[in-house]
Amino acid sequence: MHGGDGPSDDAAGRRRARRLLVAAAVLAVSALLYLADLIVSSGTVPRGVTAAGVQVGGLAVDEAELRLRAEIEPRGTRPIPVTVG
Structure with a gap:
């Protein structure tokens, strides 16, 4: 394989991208829940x-x-x- 252009590199890249997407989604949901709690409990x-x-x-x-x-x-x-x- 030359310079990391093989099929296993593509699969590893997709797995990495999927993990990053899941982590970003978890972070976004957590932030939304926190903001919702702040709005509900304001005052x-x-x-x-x-x-x-x-x-x-x-x-x-x-x-x-x-x-x-x-x-x-x-x-x-x-x-x-x-x-x-």
């Missing part, structure tokens, strides 16, 4: 988010803010013990 805090120990994931932004204020503000009024020396 809410992403699932699984915790702030200052308070679960706020999946809540509307306003609800998350209210929950955080309700949980955190009482902490701000408690005295903080300080020891010197």
Whole structure:
């Protein structure tokens, strides 16, 4: 065979192209699913988010803010013990 012009080289090239196409398709579908999730959940805090120990994931932004204020503000009024020396 001269310079890689044989039938086995053509088959290898097709296999490589098919693998690349499958990988690109998987990547494209994953990107579309991610974008769909962003669109559906817009206006809410992403699932699984915790702030200052308070679960706020999946809540509307306003609800998350209210929950955080309700949980955190009482902490701000408690005295903080300080020891010197």
